Amino acid sequence: MTAIASRGYLSWGRNLRAEHWVERPSTPAAAARLAAAPMAGRTRLGVGCGRSYGDAGLNPDGELIEMRPLDRFISFDRETGILEAEAGLRLADILAVLARPEADGAGWFLPVTPGTRYVTLGGAVANDVHGKNHHRAGSFGRHVLGFDLARSDGRALACSPSQNAELFAATIGGLGLTGLLLRVRLQLLRVPGLAMEAEDLRFGGLDEYFAIAAQSDEEWDYTAAWVDCLADGDAMGRGIFSRARPAPGQGALPPSLEPRRNLPATPPLSAVNSLSLRAFNALYLRRLGSSGRSHRVGGYEGVLYPLDAVGGWNKLYGPRGFHQFQCAVPPSDARDVVAALLREISRSGQGSPLVVLKGFGNLPSPGLLSFPMPGTTLALDFPARGDETLRLLSRLEAITVEAQGRLYPAKDSVMSADTFQRGYTKLDIFRPWIDPAFASGFSRRVGLTP
Known part of the structure; x- marks a missing residue:
């Protein structure tokens, strides 16, 4: 696991380019160590598939922690539809493994999906993505049961509606600014057919x-x-x-x-x-x-x-x-x-x-x-x-x-x-939960971080 300088990191809109120091941890423990050990004077940001169109997924002249190698399934209960997986797992990988029809054509499906399946679980949480079924299911965060979050003070915190609830709410849609997502627990949707x-x-x-x-x-x-x-x-x-x-x-x-x-x-x-x-x-x-x-x-x-x-x-x-x-x-x-x-x-x-x-x-x-x-x-x-x-x-x-x-x-x-x-009227509630070592081009542009 080595840091490398990348001069060609582009936003998905390809209109923004920035140089970064890039790390690719291979285990959640290694990712947690990176979250707690920044390079001197540099902020950091976790990234997944790089599908943010602007600078929410860029951290110019800072660190990027690429989470795609953390793409393992941890558990899935076919009775309840509860999935636990590492934050670098893509929605495409979930569909490939779990969205398969049973004898009656029914199955489990993503409760919410954006217009691309090439985003990670961590990215879906950090941006609280939405889809064409928002009127029925709301946003992705409504179906997140919990997650593990690494902070720069060395803590890896379990967050859910009942445990570290304030940090849980700040991290959903929090643009990666509250720490580094390691694992996510998600409630899948039971559907009567997969067609x-x-x-x-x-x-x-x-x-x-x-x-x-x-x-x-x-x-x-x-x-x-x-x-x-x-x-x-x-x-x-x-x-x-x-x-x-x-x-x-x-x-x-x-x-x-x-x-x-x-x-x-x-x-x-x-x-x-x-x-x-x-x-x-x-x-x-x-x-x-x-x-x-x-x-x-x-x-x-x-x-x-x-x-x-x-x-x-x-x-x-x-x-x-x-x-x-x-x-x-x-x-x-x-x-x-x-x-x-x-x-x-x-x-x-x-x-x-x-x-x-x-x-x-x-x-x-x-x-x-x-x-x-x-x-x-x-x-x-x-x-x-x-x-x-x-x-x-x-x-x-x-x-x-x-x-x-x-x-x-x-x-x-x-x-x-x-x-x-x-x-965004809840900014004053959100600000205290920003991890001081995390930032992005977007967060600096809109005054969330220095």
Whole structure:
């Protein structure tokens, strides 16, 4: 276990690069020693698969403790669905081993999953990830039963709702700033089938979207919509609503552990531009044909993890990378706020084909800095075009703040300290639990750490 200097550590958005000292512990005990033995004058941060889009997973000129080697299953109870595993285990590895159909097609599944299965248990806890079933299951942290956390004072603490409860709440969604996660205990979800029944419905605008969403959330486990971010006028807010639920008695083998295809190299220019985007959006809207809807039963990979089919898809944005913007706004005026955001995006001519509009439910997270809030979330990517893109992001941030919403730290690379502080009202409760030896580029940018 040696420290090495890495000059090419990139954010997933590929718009931020930083030099780090990198350690790769092979056991939880070794990881705990690293947490308690920093290099002189340097802070440290645990990282998993590197899927944070901005600087929440970077620690410029500091230490990174890469946790991927700690990927062992510790125990699984098939009667209760309780899994215990090391923090470097990926969600993909859990699905490959545990999400297999029984004789009646039923099985155990992840209670919550983000749009990629290539994140670690530790990363899922630290960012309190959410998925398309938030209205039914809430965020990932609601299903975490406990974890072991190494602190820089040499303690390895067992945390749960009944043991070190304050530190438990601070660590869920705590962006890796409370210490180093070693092991996680997770309650899996019992499902009647591992295949998915899925429907897609074309809609013509935001009023139709919100009507479909209200009806779908009552009957479907997974819901989200794609929106044409360049449409304006009467067509603004048009898109395709997707909904899915487990198909009882239907089994489905888990997807491959790795992407089926990989993008071999970064193109010299972004493949996402106004011409390619308009062409893609027009074709995508027409894919449902004259009926405007489709219905199917099959595996869950295409429903939950469409981007995982292509490894390195983030390279498509070219050498300058991209910014992702994801906000959550309250339900009272969500329709008008989303309309204002889409108008700004349409006027700018910027955006991407990867646009997600989704409702959040009312189930609270135990985490102090959890991103989801009751209301609506909008997420999309913008190729990094310098000041032009930064000005657009600033305008979108201002609309979100005025609506008393918040931005997602795991996706962010530009939000101001004021926006972060106004969006996360439990910061004063969270701050005392920050481990003084842990920090990130994000935590320094928004004033959480020196």
